Amino acid sequence: MYEALAKNKKRVLGNIRFIGELFKLKLLTENIMHDCIFKLLRAGDEESLECICTLLFTIGKDLDSHRGESRIEQYFDQINRIIIAKKISLRVIFKLRDVVELRQNKWVPRREEDCTPKTIHQIHKEAQMANVQKQRSAAHRPPNDNKKKEGRPGWRSHSKPTSSDRWITTGESGKNLNFLPDENNDKLLQLLCADPFKNDSVFAYIERHFKEEERKEAEFISQLVTAVAESCVINKDREVGPDFCQDKLKARKDILRKYLDNDNSLELQALFALQEIYVKYNKPADMLSRFFNTLYDEEVITEEAFMTWKQDENPLRQEGKASALQATASLFEWLQSAAVESSEN
Numbered sequence: 551m552y553e554a555l556a557k558n559k560k561r562v563l564g565n566i567r568f569i570g571e572l573f574k575l576k577l578l579t580e581n582i583m584h585d586c587i588f589k590l591l592r593a594g595d596e597e598s599l600e601c602i603c604t605l606l607f608t609i610g611k612d613l614d615s616h617r618g619e620s621r622i623e624q625y626f627d628q629i630n631r632i633i634i635a636k637k638i639s640l641r642v643i644f645k646l647r648d649v650v651e652l653r654q655n656k657w658v659p660r661r662e663e664d665c666t667p668k669t670i671h672q673i674h675k676e677a678q679m680a681n682v683q684k685q686r687s688a689a690h691r692p693p694n695d696n697k698k699k700e701g702r703p704g705w706r707s708h709s710k711p712t713s714s715d716r717w718i719t720t721g722e723s724g725k726n727l728n729f730l731p732d733e734n735n736d737k738l739l740q741l742l743c744a745d746p747f748k749n750d751s752v753f754a755y756i757e758r759h760f761k762e763e764e765r766k767e768a769e770f771i772s773q774l775v776t777a778v779a780e781s782c783v784i785n786k787d788r789e790v791g792p793d794f795c796q797d798k799l800k801a802r803k804d805i806l807r808k809y810l811d812n813d814n815s816l817e818l819q820a821l822f823a824l825q826e827i828y829v830k831y832n833k834p835a836d837m838l839s840r841f842f843n844t845l846y847d848e849e850v851i852t853e854e855a856f857m858t859w860k861q862d863e864n865p866l867r868q869e870g871k872a873s874a875l876q877a878t879a880s881l882f883e884w885l886q887s888a889a890v891e892s893s894e895n
Contacts, residue, residue, distance in 0.1 A: 566601045570608030583613060584621055591628055596642045599632070603645045610649070611657035626650065640884050641847050738774075742781035746798040749805050756809075765809055768819045774809060775823040778802045779841065783831065792831045796844055803848045810850065817855035820845075822867060825859075828877070829870035838877045846881065853885050 569586070572578045587605060590598040602625075606613075614622045629646050632638065652659065741752050756765065756774075764770055782798040810816045821842075828838040845851045860875065860882055875882075 562597065563600065563604050566604045567608055570605050573609050574612060580613065580618060583609060584618070587625055591625065594632075596638050599638065599642050600645060602629075603649050606649050607652065610653060614653065614657065622653075626653065636884070636887060640888060643884065644843050644847050739777045739780060742777055742802070746781065746795070747801040749802065752805055753808075766811075766813075766816070768816065771809060771816045771819045772823045775806065775820040776827065778806065779824055779827045783827070786831075792834050792837065794837055794840065796840065799841070799844050800848055803845075803850050806845070806850045812852070814852070814855050814858065817851045818858050818862070820851060821855060821859040825867070825870060825874050828874055833870060833873050833877070836877070838874055839881060842878050842881050853889075856882070856885060 569578065570583075573580070573583050583605070587602060590602045590605075606625075610622075629650060633643055633646050633650070636643065738752070738755060741755055745751070760770065778799070779794075782794045782796075782802075783792050784795050785793050806820070810820060824838060824841050828834075828841075831837065842851075842856070846853075846856065
């Protein structure tokens with residue numbers, strides 16, 4: 551039943567996108583498009599609102615001309631009222647907000663330029679440039695004499711976890727964790743970057759190289775999510791600062807769903823990993839909130855896991871936490887208001 555509904559929804563949105571493409575080819579008139587948007591807005595149900603999002607993503611720029619600007623303003627006034635009213639699901643609200651943000655950005659997608667597949671040669675070249683930059687930064691960094699200050703093992707850390715590190719990560723004292731060898735780290739990241747929209751090779755590699763019990767370890771999840779997030783980050787070395795490709799992250803939802811497996815503790819590790827990515831790139835504006843929104847929107851991480859992350863007070867998880875909470879405040883406002891409305895109903 552669910553699969554049939556999902557299939558039908560995908561077909562409807564595909565048809566809407568096709569209508570938009572026909573308009574761009576001058577096979578449909580602007581008046582017809584305005585009539586479609588008006589009727590969808592008047593219907594007001596979630597499926598109609600999603601269709602509006604798809605249509606505006608496809609042809610919004612073409613309609614928002616001098617001649618149609620006043621009508622577009624009316625549409626977005628209504629869309630903003632719908633967002634403020636909060637009478638629809640958060641998933642649809644976030645889609646509407648994406649459309650509003652796209653128009654504010656003069657209909658220029660923030661992430662389209664780096665969403666193309668890369669060759670292995672390109673990946674190696676980018677990695678070499680990143681290493682050179684890292685060495686230059688290290689050469690200018692003052693020596694650190696505080697040898698006691700060692701962080702949690704990261705994506706390419708060679709250090710072994712202490713017993714207390716293991717307990718903090720998994721909640722079980724003395725449990726033996728097998729960290730991903732460097733060669734597996736590199737290969738997994740290469741597979742994710744080589745083709746941003748296909749998962750078969752990634753699934754095959756993980757299933758071949760990691761035992762089932764290893765795939766349920768918190769550290770494996772942390773490093774897998776880190777690899778996925780790294781493969782989605784764009785503009786790493788540009789003056790404009792890093793951003794992330796939402797389409798790449800959406801393409802990896804099946805990987806994340808499979809290995810997170812609706813396990814609250816593993817979903818929590820995924821959120822911690824994203825918090826570390828956010829800190830690593832010097833807390834870029836909107837990056838973490840868009841990571842979180844996408845994972846919630848795609849039903850990868852549950853509300854319970856988000857709330858657990860928010861309330862977590864582990865002292866070893868507090869680096870960047872205040873900024874992270876501030877950056878994701880709007881999501882938690884929606885979650886809390888939705889919970890209140892649900893309890894009242």
